[in-house]
Amino acid sequence: MYEALRDALRAEEPVALATIVGGEPLGAKLLVGPQRAPLGTLGHPELDRVVGRDALGELEAGLSSTRHYGPQGQARQDDVSVFIESFAPPPQMIIFGAVDFTAALTRVAKVLGYRVTVCDARPVFATAARFPMADEVVVDWPNRFLAGAGPALGARDAVCVLTHDHKFDVPAIVEALKTRVGYLGAMGSRRTHAERVVRLREAGVDDAGLSRIMGPIGLDIGARTPEETAVSICAEIIALRTGRRAPSLRSTEGPIHAGSR
Amino acid sequence: MKEVLRDIDGWRRAGKRVAIARVIGIEGSGPRDPGATMAVSSDGEVAGSVSGGCVEGAVVTEALEVLNGDGSPRLVTFGYSDDEAFAVGLTCGGTVHLLIESVDRW
Incomplete structure (x- = not known):
């Protein structure tokens, strides 16, 4: 046995x-x-x-x-x-965009037990050598990759769009919204995100779809470096799953652990 | 469980017997959810954990007793309300139920 x-x-x-x-x-x-x-x-x-x-x-x-x-x-x-x-098999994290933030997010996601896929359309950047911690590095357009991988995504999984280039991230988000993925985050400043929302609306995304997007990505912990940002993103993923508002424990009351699930 | 497989296989290849302790239930505040696993070799080596470090020492003792006894599985409960609370209880005030088994009996 x-x-x-x-x-x-x-x-x-x-x-x-x-x-x-x-x-x-x-x-x-x-x-x-x-x-x-x-x-x-x-x-x-x-x-x-x-x-x-x-x-x-x-x-x-x-x-x-x-x-x-x-x-x-x-x-x-x-x-x-x-x-x-x-x-259950490990949850999946799909990261779009092969940037420094991606390497840091991959490391933190691995600590949390995710199977991590990095996807970028640019073969110069999307290499296994740049992301040794990733389980898979894919050279493809994000929306095309998701069309294949999307149906397998569920509530435990995460899609993080770090490209902050509308050309890549709008079609990626549109495709991700067709999946049942539990967390969909999109990196970018407030201005970038506001522009992105306009473009997403033009692409036919409704209010319900927009409300699923965690953008600007991450919790408000003052993160600056790629590593701090990765912690901020992963903390947001946990908080979204458990339904917590994520203030500090010392400023709240009640049980520390979420219901045993 | 997955994180202790390598150690278990290594110990068994070296001819050691192995006990597996699993959290099967918690009440109140507990650091690890059901399924948390700790493996103990017949030489007293340890992999994994079943709490925040509060009861691991006592679990090693129980696991060695399982391995050195007739091999029957053993149900063990650690909790603040136990008489042994001050010796091996959970400082968080919760109660943890463990099943400790010899891998050979799986």
Whole structure:
């Protein structure tokens, strides 16, 4: 079972591991995933079937939790407690624009566990040598790249447009708005962003679309350097996901950690 | 889990036995979410973590007991309200539930 889980994690295959943590047999395991047949058993075929189904649901949502069942998987009983741990593939960050800010953002995003793709239409700048931390460096027009990669993007993923050149970033943003990506940020001064909004409207983007764009990108922490800006952007991504307003902890009250999800 | 795989494989290749401790639940304030994983070799080496450093020492002791005992998995709870709070409790005041298992039993 350990080897199967290890190999799945190395291959970035989505799997969920269910373990009995209350009741017997303590520690019994079931490994499931959308791309594989279930492995192992929790001790009863019906329990395996019900937990397997629930585990696939948790995996789809990227959640880990403990659930309670009857001995044969019955609902509303608590003879058996099962810890379901989801191992979803890493979230994606797509960065458009091969600039100094991109290298710094790539480094911080890697620390946070993202799979990072850097995309720029200019082959001189979009090289693996300039972005050694990136998982992938692509020479392509951002909108054309997104037309292929966009459908796979979801709520956990991020698109950061750092080109601040309308020629590249307007079509990239228009294409990104067609995806379900959770974070869409666009770099540029307030003036640049105001001009960009005008052009986006001309390109047919409505108010709902404009409201999805985090621009100017990042939290207001006074960032100057590429590295500080990268922290500001990543902090904004976290705050958007958790729905926080991102003031300092010392000026707020309440639990420090977001709900365990 | 992923961050401890390399260490686990290295220890097992060297003929050591390995225990895995996983956070399976937290109550109140806790530094690490369910799924946080720490691996302990039979020589007492450690990879990963299950808290902010508050209970790791006690987890090593429990993990070695699992490896040196009959190999049965063990449920362990650390919390401020425990009698042992002053020895190994979480300073944040939360409670963390762990499952500690021998990898050989997986």
